[in-house]
Structures are given as C-alpha cells and as structure tokens.
Amino acid sequence: xxxxxxxxxxxxxxxxxxxxxxxxxxxxxxxxxxxxxxxxxxxxxxxxxxxxxxxxxxxxxxxxxxxxxxxxxxxxxxxxxxxxxxxxxxxxxxxxxxxxxxxxxxxxxxxxxxxxxxxxxxxxxxxxxxxxxxxxxxxxxxxxxxxxxxxxxxxxxxxxxxxxxxxxxxxxxxxxxxxxxxxxxxxxxxxxxxxxxxxxxxxxxxxxxxxxxxxxxxxxxxxxxxxxxxxxxxxxxxxxxxxxxxxxxxxxxxxxxxxxxxxxxxxxxxxxxxxxxxxxxxxxxxxxxxxxxxxxxxxxxxxxxxxxxxxxxxxxxxxxxxxxxxxxxxxxxxx
Amino acid sequence: xxxxxxxxxxxxxxxxxxxxxxxxxxxxxxxxxxxxxxxxxxxxxxxxxxxxxxxxxxxxxxxxxxxxxxxxxxxxxxxxxxxxxxxxxxxxxxxxxxxxxxxxxxxxxxxxxxxxxxxxxxxxxxxxxxxxxxxxxxxxxxxxxxxxxxxxxxxxxxxxxxxxxxxxxxxxxxxxxxxxxxxxxxxxxxxxxxxxxxxxxxxxxxxxxxxxxxxxxxxxx
Numbered sequence: 022x023x024x025x026x027x028x029x030x031x032x033x034x035x036x037x038x039x040x041x042x043x044x045x046x047x048x049x050x051x052x053x054x055x056x057x058x059x060x061x062x063x064x065x066x067x068x069x070x071x072x073x074x075x076x077x078x079x080x081x082x083x084x085x086x087x088x089x090x091x092x093x094x095x096x097x098x099x100x101x102x103x104x105x106x107x108x109x110x111x112x113x114x115x116x117x118x119x120x121x122x123x124x125x126x127x128x129x130x131x132x133x134x135x136x137x138x139x140x141x142x143x144x145x146x147x148x149x150x151x152x153x154x155x156x157x158x159x160x161x162x163x164x165x166x167x168x169x170x171x172x173x174x175x176x177x178x179x180x181x182x183x184x185x186x187x188x189x190x191x192x193x194x195x196x197x198x199x200x201x202x203x204x205x206x207x208x209x210x211x212x213x214x215x216x217x218x219x220x221x222x223x224x225x226x227x228x229x230x231x232x233x234x235x236x237x238x239x240x241x242x243x244x245x246x247x248x249x250x251x252x253x254x255x256x257x258x259x260x261x262x263x264x265x266x267x268x269x270x271x272x273x274x275x276x277x278x279x280x281x282x283x284x285x286x287x288x289x290x291x292x293x294x295x296x297x298x299x300x301x302x303x304x305x306x307x308x309x310x311x312x313x314x315x316x317x318x319x320x321x322x323x324x325x326x327x328x329x330x331x332x333x334x335x336x337x338x339x340x341x342x343x344x345x346x347x348x349x350x351x352x353x354x355x356x
Numbered sequence: 357x358x359x360x361x362x363x364x365x366x367x368x369x370x371x372x373x374x375x376x377x378x379x380x381x382x383x384x385x386x387x388x389x390x391x392x393x394x395x396x397x398x399x400x401x402x403x404x405x406x407x408x409x410x411x412x413x414x415x416x417x418x419x420x421x422x423x424x425x426x427x428x429x430x431x432x433x434x435x436x437x438x439x440x441x442x443x444x445x446x447x448x449x450x451x452x453x454x455x456x457x458x459x460x461x462x463x464x465x466x467x468x469x470x471x472x473x474x475x476x477x478x479x480x481x482x483x484x485x486x487x488x489x490x491x492x493x494x495x496x497x498x499x500x501x502x503x504x505x506x507x508x509x510x511x512x513x514x515x516x517x518x519x520x521x522x523x524x525x526x527x528x529x530x531x532x533x534x535x536x537x538x539x540x541x542x543x544x545x546x547x548x549x550x551x552x553x554x555x556x557x558x559x560x561x562x563x564x565x566x567x568x569x570x571x572x573x574x575x576x577x
Binding site: 100 | 488
C-alpha cells in the first residue's frame with residue numbers, strides 16, 4: 022500500500038518556491054492499477070517520481086507498506102528502489118547493451134544474484150515479453166513496442182512489488198499501445214503487482230486502471246474508481262479528458278441537442294444492463310417516442326458500459342423515467 | 357631523382373618518425389589517464405548533475421581553461437622548469453612529454469565532459485531508479501553510453517598532440533618537427549621539409565581513419 026500524507030513538492034527557482042505538487046493525501050492499494058491523468062505540466066510526472074524518491078518531497082510523508090521511505094538513508098533507498106520497477110515514455114534503454122544485458126542490468130547492479138540466477142531470470146523474462154529471438158540485438162534494432170517490452174522486462178528483473186509507468190505508451194502507435202497495455206494488465210493479474218501509471222490519455226486509464234486520480238495545476242482534483250470518474254466526471258478538467266477520449270466536440274454536441282425536440286436524457290448503463298433490450302420495452306410501456314442523439318458501448322477494464330443521449334417526445338415521461346431507474350440505469354436530465 | 361632528395365638522410369627521418377610516434381603515444385596515454393577522470397568530475401560537478409558542486413566545478417573548470425588558453429608554444433617554455441624537476445631534462449623525447457600532457461589532458465577532459473553530457477538524461481534516471489549508486493551509474497551506464505564519443509575525443513586529442521609534438525621541436529623536443537625546423541627551415545632544405553610534412557599528414561590521416569573505424573564499431577545507435 023502506498024500512502025501519501027500531506028506530500029508536497031516545490032522547486033526553488035531564482036529564490037522563489039514554485040509549487041509542483043500541492044499537499045496531497047492519497048492511498049494506492051496493493052495489487053491495484055492506479056492511473057494518474059493530467060495535461061503536461063499538471064504535476065503527474067513529479068507525483069510518480071515521488072514514489073521512488075527520484076524527486077524527494079519538500080513536505081509530508083510517503084509510507085510504503087507502513088514504512089516511511091522519506092526517512093531512508095542512501096543504502097536503504099537503493100535497496101528500496103530495487104523493489105520498485107519503472108518504465109518510461111522513451112524507454113531509456115542502454116544503447117550500448119544488448120536486450121539480454123539490458124534486462125540483466127538491474128540484477129547486476131543489485132550485486133546479490135549469481136550468474137546462473139541472472140541468466141535464468143533473463144531467459145524467463147524474455148519469454149514473458151515474447152522477445153526470446155531478440156536477446157542479442159541492440160535496442161536500436163528494435164521497434165518502439167519491442168523496446169517498451171524490454172523496458173518492462175528490465176523493470177521486472179528484481180521481482181518488484183510496485184511498477185511505475187511514466188507515459189509508457191505515449192510514444193507508441195495505437196496498436197502497439199494496445200499490446201503493451203494488455204501486457205501490463207496480465208502482469209498485474211498474474212504477479213499481483215501494484216501498478217501506478219501516469220498518462221494524458223483517458224483511454225489508457227479506461228482500459229487498464231482500477232482507480233484514477235485526475236490532476237490539474239499540481240493538485241489532485243478528482244479521485245475514485247475509474248467507472249465512477251469516467252461515467253460521471255465532476256471536475257471540469259475530468260470532463261475535458263472524458264470528452265476528449267470520446268472525441269466529442271462540445272460545441273457540435275450543443276448544436277445537435279438544440280435541434281432535438283422534447284426532453285433530453287443521458288443514460289448510463291453498466292455491467293449486465295448494457296446488453297438488455299431496455300429502450301424498446303420502456304417506450305412501449307410509457308408510450309414515449311425516442312430518438313438517439315449520440316451513443317457508445319465500450320468497456321472500462323473488463324466491465325461493459327453504454328452511454329446514450331436520447332430525446333424523448335410524447336407519452337408518459339414520468340413512467341419512462343421510473344422504468345429506466347428501476348432497471349439500474351443512471352439517468353441524467355440534460356434539458 | 358638523386359639530386360632532388362640529396363639532403364634527405366633517410367635513417368634520420370626514420371628515427372625522427374619513431375620519436376614522434378613515441379611522443380604522441382606516451383603523451384596520449386597520460387592525457388587520457390589524467391583527462392578522463394577530470395572530465396568525469398567536470399560532468400558530475402556540473403549544474404543539475406549527479407554531484408552538483410558549483411565551487412568545485414568552478415575551480416576545476418578554471419584550471420582547465422587556464423591550461424587551454426595558454427598557446428602551446430608558450431606552454432612549452434613555461435613548463436621547462438617543471439619538466440626538469442619532474443624528469444631531469446627538458447630536452448629530447450622525454451622532455452617533450454610533460455608539456456604535451458599539460459596541453460593534451462585538459463583538452464581531452466573537456467571532450468569527455470561534452471560526450472558525457474550527450475548521454476540521455478533518461479538513461480541516468482532509469483539507472484538511478486534501479487537503485488544504482490553514483491559509482492555504478494558512472495561505470496555501468498555513463499561511460500559505456502559515452503564510449504563512442506570518448507573514442508572520438510581520443511582521436512581528436514591524438515591529432516592535436518601530433519601537431520603539438522611537431523611544435524616541441526622549437527625547444528629541442530626531437531621528432532619530425534625538430535627535423536623540419538633544423539633542416540627544412542634553418543638550412544633551407546626544402547626536400548626535408550616536404551618529407552616531414554608529408555609524413556605528418558599521413559600520420560594524421562591514419563589516426564583519423566582508425567579513430568573513425570573504432571567509433572563506428574562501438575556505436576550501437
């Protein structure tokens with residue numbers, strides 16, 4: 022468990038303290054995938070680097086499994102960092118070492134593993150990230166996705182309990198992003214590793230995260246389960262992110278809505294109710310006519326969800342609303 | 357043909373070439389041995405680097421700059437008492453080596469500093485995140501990553517030392533430069549001058565070629 026207790030960070034620039042992270046309380050549970058989204062400069066990079074103290078905080082306490090890591094001396098800190106893997110946007114592999122040597126590197130640095138242990142572990146990890154055939158290549162000979170898989174294998178070498186991902190998919194194309202995210206999800210499930218992932222893409226959060234924190238200007242402005250934050254965003258920044266990820270243009274949406282008649286509702290289905298033929302039966306029972314203005318069905322991690330914007334005309338609106346609510350659908354009246 | 361090279365004593369040329377080789381080889385060896393750690397320290401003490409030390413950086417940087425700003429011909433003369441103290445003579449091949457190192461080491465140190473700065477900061481950060489100590493970062497990541505740049509720096513330093521070594525002929529340093537000055541210049545033996553210059557050109561060409569090959573061999577980018 023990672024606990025932030027009033028953690029803050031500021032930088033000294035020309036004698037003035039510029040805050041990068043305002044005092045923050047946060048708890049990341051063991052074994053969860055925790056996402057941090059924010060625009061560039063929102064402080065998410067700083068936040069993730071506080072967890073392995075690449076950036077020391079200027080205030081507050083960081084507890085990892087009930088140990089205050091800000092109290093560690095240099096040797097304790099190095100030992101602790103071996104238990105925290107990290108992957109990066111630009112992979113940061115050593116260009117002078119082969120794939121196998123890159124993966125072996127953290128184990129060699131630790132100085133506690135025998136040669137055979139290292140060799141066996143490297144082989145196992147190469148198989149894990151399906152790069153066995155590329156063991157003796159140099160990073161420059163690999164594609165972006167392959168490089169990131171080397172990065173992941175390297176981060177796992179010393180069997181860490183936490184994996185930090187710093188914009189790990191931002192430099193990859195959509196298809197490669199998919200496969201890397203799937204690999205991360207598999208690792209999380211199979212190894213029970215806690216993953217903290219920062220990104221500026223809400224889509225990444227939607228696919229793999231259990232919970233998410235939204236950051237804006239050095240502050241966590243919203244935090245909660247992904248389905249909650251994603252389907253019912255409260256803070257304007259969160260809304261921006263959600264709209265962005267669904268490629269919804271707000272002005273266009275307003276224009277579409279203004280042309281529709283009657284009452285406009287947004288329905289949110291989650292889980293099983295996503296697949297039920299609800300609209301037809303509600304329309305028959307209440308006599309309302311509906312037209313669909315926008316809609317989508319997708320998944321948040323493994324949970325299906327649907328979101329529909331409807332305009333309802335005629336019939337008994339009250340009956341329709343009651344029927345929808347009874348069917349475990351979240352109803353929001355837009356107009 | 358006989359008349360054209362009448363002034364040339366080929367065995368003299370051979371010895372002079374050998375002396376130049378020895379001077380460049382020895383002074384390059386010591387320039388690298390002294391310049392490399394200084395370059396690493398310059399890098400580490402620099403702004404926003406691993407061991408940021410503004411005062412230590414300023415002092416070291418000042419010393420390096422002073423040695424680099426003195427024209428080599430002056431450095432040769434200034435170094436004479438020190439060279440005598442160190443190895444007993446300021447003449448010949450041995451006497452030329454200390455001033456050559458004094459000129460070569462700070463030059464190489466700056467090249468090392470620059471090539472270390474070229475190493476992606478992300479690699480240093482990643483190595484730090486693995487729990488590496490500063491020593492491990494230097495020897496495990498920084499130096500291997502900067503190796504092609506450092507080899508290129510050694511090549512440039514070697515070539516600079518060839519021309520410095522030729523200059524040392526002025527204070528009786530021996531080698532091809534000494535030959536060019538004593539015979540080619542002072543006795544107007546143009547043929548000797550041509551031969552020495554040609555040999556120096558060939559020497560530099562070979563150094564550059566070997567250096568480039570090595571850089572290519574060690575580059576994985």
